[in-house]
Structures are given as C-alpha cells and as structure tokens.
Amino acid sequence: MTTTQLAKTLADMYANAPKGDKVTMIHLFGVRYAPDIAFCGDSVTRIVELSKIGTSYVTEVHKGIRLSKYVTAN
Numbered sequence: 703m704t705t706t707q708l709a710k711t712l713a714d715m716y717a718n719a720p721k722g723d724k725v726t727m728i729h730l731f732g733v734r735y736a737p738d739i740a741f742c743g744d745s746v747t748r749i750v751e752l753s754k755i756g757t758s759y760v761t762e763v764h765k766g767i768r769l770s771k772y773v774t775a776n
Contacts, residue, residue, distance in 0.1 A: 709752030732766015
C-alpha cells in the first residue's frame with residue numbers, strides 16, 4: 703500500500719468506528735497494517751497527518767504496530 707492508501711484506510715476506519723471505539727480502531731489499524739506501514743517508506747506521522755484525524759494519534763498507531771508482534775486481527 704502507498705502512504706496515501708494507508709492514510710485513507712486509517713481515516714475510513716476512524717470515521718466508521720462504532721461509538722466509543724475510535725481509538726480502538728486506530729490500534730487495530732496499526733495491528734492490521736504494520737507490514738504495509740513498514741514497507742511504504744514513510745513515517746507513521748506522515749500517514750496520520752494525511753489521514754487528517756489529528757497528529758495526537760501517532761502514538762496510538764505506534765501502539766498498534768507494537769501489538770502486531772503479539773496479536774493477529776480478523
């Protein structure tokens with residue numbers, strides 16, 4: 703995936719999250735797309751900036767990426 707595609711996916715997951723689960727969806731994004739994020743050649747900060755969800759969520763994406771070593775997403 704490209705940086706733009708990742709940003710769009712993140713924005714969609716955030717926008718369509720069930721009530722009260724927006725941060726959970728950001729973590730899930732990190733879990734699901736950790737390999738794509740590493741491969742895209744851009745920073746998590748750039749992906750979050752392009753998604754326009756707010757740069758305060760960079761840490762939450764990083765948490766999901768770290769979790770991806772221990773969990774799998776359905």
